[in-house]
Amino acid sequence: MPFFKTIRWIVWKDLVCELRSRETISSMLFFALIVILVFSFSFSMDQDAARQLIAGIIWVSFTFTGIIGLGKSFSSELQNDCLEALQISPIPKGAVYLGKVLANFLFMLSVEILLFPLFILFFNLDVVEELGILLLVFLLATLGLSAVGTLFSALTVQIRAREVMLPVLLLPLAVPVMIAAVEATRGTLNGDPYAFYSQWIQLLVVFDIIFTVVSFWLFELILDS
Amino acid sequence: MINRFIRYIQRYKGWFGGGAALCLLIGLYTGLLASPPDYYQGEVVRIMYVHVPLAHTSLLAYSVLFGGSIWYLWKRDPLVDNMCQAAATITAMFTGLALVTGSIWAKPTWNTWWTWDPRLVSFAVLLLILAGYMMLRRLVDDPDREGKYAAVLAIVGGVDLPIIKFSVEWWRTLHQPMSFSTRGVSISDDLLVPLLFMSAGCWLLFAYMLMIRTQMLYLTELLQAKKGRLLSQTHFSQSAQ
Incomplete structure (x- = not known):
């Protein structure tokens, strides 16, 4: 099967599964809601404190929520030996990777877009002017998380203690994404000029490119029977 | 090729051990007793002779792990896989020691045990990656997959480390500039001699x-294989009776 057609089919398959079962996105949403509530209990914030902390809170909840989605991405393939079917089917494995990255990216981004209004509501944010840049930061950081996360989701699904190992392996590697996303988000929410935090957006772009390429190359070894 | 090199160099490992002992002894003597105390930091500076070589060596050791992992994925040589596994454990040891000595040095100079300084954070993240690597190794049942997955993690981590370092460096910086640099050496000979000896000793x-x-892991695997063969033989002979 041609490369791009495979990508399209993998994305389509994941989206249809999700639309019919509504498992991943609903569990991600509920988990994220609980995380936000826990954060609002644990820091009693006025508006100034909220400005300082909110970028970190946003990205901690997005990352943890993302890990739930990433873990489901391949553990759902274990049912009916779908993983083996992916392994032995005569399709380019890199296309499977890119398809899964895209599907995970879409899931995570839709959850983020659904959640962000809640952040605005709960923490009294004022974001109307910078919405475009904020969306760009969300896109880039989510793509980076999805690029590394999909590789390690495929890896950890084939070992013991997979639910624990995915965050243990993924979070240290995602440190640059976290820092860059938090700093860029904080700059945007503070209303700083773009030049103050443009380096973080560049870092996100570099991270996305490098890790999509590296993981694309390594994925073949992981999805190999 | 690497396989033969590893087997060949094993014969001379006594020289490496002896050289390490000699260099470390000279380095410790010149560093702790013969060299003068620092103008600003006083006697405290002497921990540098332990801390800096440990930090260097952990980066060198990770490079060995990184290179070995690429080689293993390319050639699938089980001996190289053993070497990677050995390198990971030793890298974790050097990284941990570098963090501990750095923390002890930070207390008198920066007046804190821990600060969110770029190199500290990078080393802490490196230690976390190595801990994940060692955990991963124990959680895969099939030895072929174990080597493959571990190599993938080591490669992704190796690509990530410079990015982590840059990102944390932009984030905040406090560390003194590196003592060695390509633009020439910024410290005097009295301090440089013990530092060089200690670095050579640590390497x-x-x-x-x-x-x-590596030899130990290799022999363990050999023993396991022999044990497995022996057990299956006795089982076979019993069921034949």
């Missing part, structure tokens, strides 16, 4: 430990 020590541990 040789790393090589020595790597050889011993």
Whole structure:
């Protein structure tokens, strides 16, 4: 099967599964809601404190929520030996990777877009002017998380203690994404000029490119029977 | 090729161990007793002779792990896989020691045990990656997959480390500038001699430990294989009766 057609089919398959079962996105949403509530209990914030902390809170909840989605991405393939079917089917494995990255990216981004209004509501944010840049930061950081996360989701699904190992392996590697996303988000929410935090957006772009390429190359070894 | 090199160099590992002991002794003597105390930091500076070589060596050791992992994915040589596994454990040891000595040095100079300084954070993240690597190794049942997955993690981590370092560096910086640099050496000879001896000693020590541990892992696997064969033979002969 041609490369791009495979990508399209993998994305389509994941989206249809999700639309019919509504498992991943609903569990991600509920988990994220609980995380936000826990954060609002644990820091009693006025508006100034909220400005300082909110970028970190946003990205901690997005990352943890993302890990739930990433873990489901391949553990759902274990049912009916779908993983083996992916392994032995005569399709380019890199296309499977890119398809899964895209599907995970879409899931995570839709959850983020659904959640962000809640952040605005709960923490009294004022974001109307910078919405475009904020969306760009969300896109880039989510793509980076999805690029590394999909590789390690495929890896950890084939070992013991997979639910624990995915965050243990993924979070240290995602440190640059976290820092860059938090700093860029904080700059945007503070209303700083773009030049103050443009380096973080560049870092996100570099991270996305490098890790999509590296993981694309390594994925073949992981999805190999 | 690498396989033969590893087997060949194993014969001379005693030289590496002896060289490490000699260099470390000279380095410790010149560093702790012969060299003058620092103008600003006083006697406290002497921990530098331990801390800086440990930090260097852990980066060197990770490079060995990184290179070995690429080689393993390319050639699938089980001996190289053993070497990677050995290198990971030893890298974790050097990284942990570098963090501990750095923390002890930070207390009198920066007046804090821990601060969110770029190199500290990078080393802490490196230690976390190595801990994940060692956990991963124990959680895969099939030995072929174990080597493959571990190599993938080591490669992704190796690509990530410079990015982590840059990102944390932009994030905040407090560390003194590096003592060695390509633009020339910024410290005097009295301090440089023990530092060089200690660095050489740590590198040789790393090589020595790597050889011993690689051999140990290799022999363990050999023993397991022989045991498995023996057990299956007895089982076979019993069921034949």
